[in-house]
Amino acid sequence: MQACVVHTAGDLRVERRSPAPPGPGQVTVAVALGGICGSDLHYYRHGRVGDFTVREPMVLGHEVVGHIAATGADGEGPAVGTPVAVHPATPCDSCPDCAAGRRNICAHTRYLGSAARTPHVQGGFAQLVTVPAAQIRTLPPGLDLRRAVLAEPLSVALHAVRRAGDVTGKRVLVTGAGPIGCLVTAVLRDRGAAEVVVSDLLDTPLSIATACGATATLRAGDPHDSTRTGVFDIAVEASGAPGGLRSCVERVRRGGTVVMLGLLPPGEVPLLGNIAVTRELELRGAFRFDSEFDEAIGLLARGLPVDAVVTHTFPLAEARAAFDLAHDRAAASKVLLDLTPRA
Structure with a gap:
């Protein structure tokens, strides 16, 4: 073979x-x-x-x-x-x-x-x-x-959203519009998130995120994008880039939740620890999945976009x-x- x-x-x-x-x-x-x-x-x-x-x-x-x-x-x-x-x-x-x-x-x-x-x-x-x-x-x-x-990457997305807790009616930021970020977007919308704003450096991934249900997109690092105003209840870091994690920590509300999904570069990565402490943020890792695999197959069969x-x-x-x-x-x-x- x-x-x-x-x-x-x-x-x-x-x-x-x-x-x-x-x-x-x-x-x-x-x-x-x-x-x-x-x-x-x-x-x-x-x-x-x-x-x-x-x-x-x-x-x-x-x-x-x-x-x-x-x-x-x-x-x-x-x-x-x-x-x-x-x-x-x-x-x-x-x-x-x-x-x-x-x-x-x-x-x-x-x-x-x-x-x-x-x-x-x-x-x-x-x-x-x-x-x-x-x-x-x-x-x-x-x-x-x-x-x-x-089914496998969708399972990763399902597990990450599960780690975020109840997303119904919530405003969520997703940093990174790669396949995983786009699948996270689809799951968030399926689970009842009111708004899902997706950020990325490139237009093509953002267009795919829109097709998967993003309510708004933004170019990462663009200070003139109006969607950068306001705060989010939940942020999912799906880019694996230190800058993405920084955006999540900076832009989630006090007492909000940050799900760390993307694998960061090896070694030490700067973290806005003081913000996490003074705002009492919940920082939650999300790694792989388990029973979500069966759920993912069901969602795909049902027609998740x-x-x-x-x-x-x-x-x-x-x-x-x-x-x-x-x-x-x-x-x-x-x-x-x-x-x-x-x-």
């Missing part, structure tokens, strides 16, 4: 690998589509994501959908040919965090395409991927794969071009790899 593998920073290859046959309790998925995530881009361009560094060749990708290709000898899992999405996480289910219902922060989680552990957990940008049957979700009738591939997030699709053989375009936020949002074998 073919797979998209990162070796070191800037060294991305499409190469042949041998697929692993499914054992007991496992299934093999013939991957059809995979979404390129910001973490995949960081592994490709910098060889790391936050504190997770690539130390050995690793198949990238954790946003994947396809069809069941084979099951283990015990036959666990859906029938061959069933369209499915793959939940990328396998928590340990035995640590205090798992026992407390916070499986998304389990320190022992195996996550597809992650360098958090060594050996790394190989990812889903491969034509055949073998995973525990428990990670498989059968897709509802009528949900096509191109929408279903958004997020189609604008997917902008381009490339065949696996053109993975490097796909990654390069995905990095150009002025031209693209969510870029997909088509892993269907070519004749």
Whole structure:
């Protein structure tokens, strides 16, 4: 089979690998589509994501959908040919965090395409991927794969909004209109937020945010934008940029909530700590997700307006071009790899 593998920073290859046959309790998925995530881009361009560094060749990708290709000898899992999405996480289910219902922060989680552990957990940008049957979700009738591939990033957005608390009737600022920020916007509107103002440095992402339900957009750093006046009940930092976090802390009301979703650069990052203290702000981290994956699939099947997030699709053989375009936020949002074998 073919797979998209990162070796070191800037060294991305499409190469042949041998697929692993499914054992007991496992299934093999013939991957059809995979979404390129910001973490995949960081592994490709910098060889790391936050504190997770690539130390050995690793198949990238954790946003994947396809069809069941084979099951283990015990036959666990859906029938061959069933369209499915793959939940990328396998928590340990035995640590205090798992026992407390916070499986998304389990320190022992195996996550597809992650360098958090060594050996790394190989990812889903491969034509055949073998995973525990428990990670498989059968897709509802009528949900096509191109929408279903958004289940993983939409789950991240759902978890972030859940961390914000009740958003009904609230005024919310979202900094960063990348795929995650736009999906957060759609969820906020679906959950009853009265206003969702999205900021970004570029016009193309802001137009996508509008299509996902933003009530207003603003160019980050533009002092003349009238939407910069006033304060917000909640702010969601989805850019991963220190300036975005600063905007959230500065512009949320006294006693308001800031959800920190975007992964910031490694090392120390300036924080307006005095403002957080004197205004008694709630600063809440949001990392990955757990049961939100099933909720995301349901929302996609119901027609949540997020189609604008997917902008381009490339065949696996053109993975490097796909990654390069995905990095150009002025031209693209969510870029997909088509892993269907070519004749």
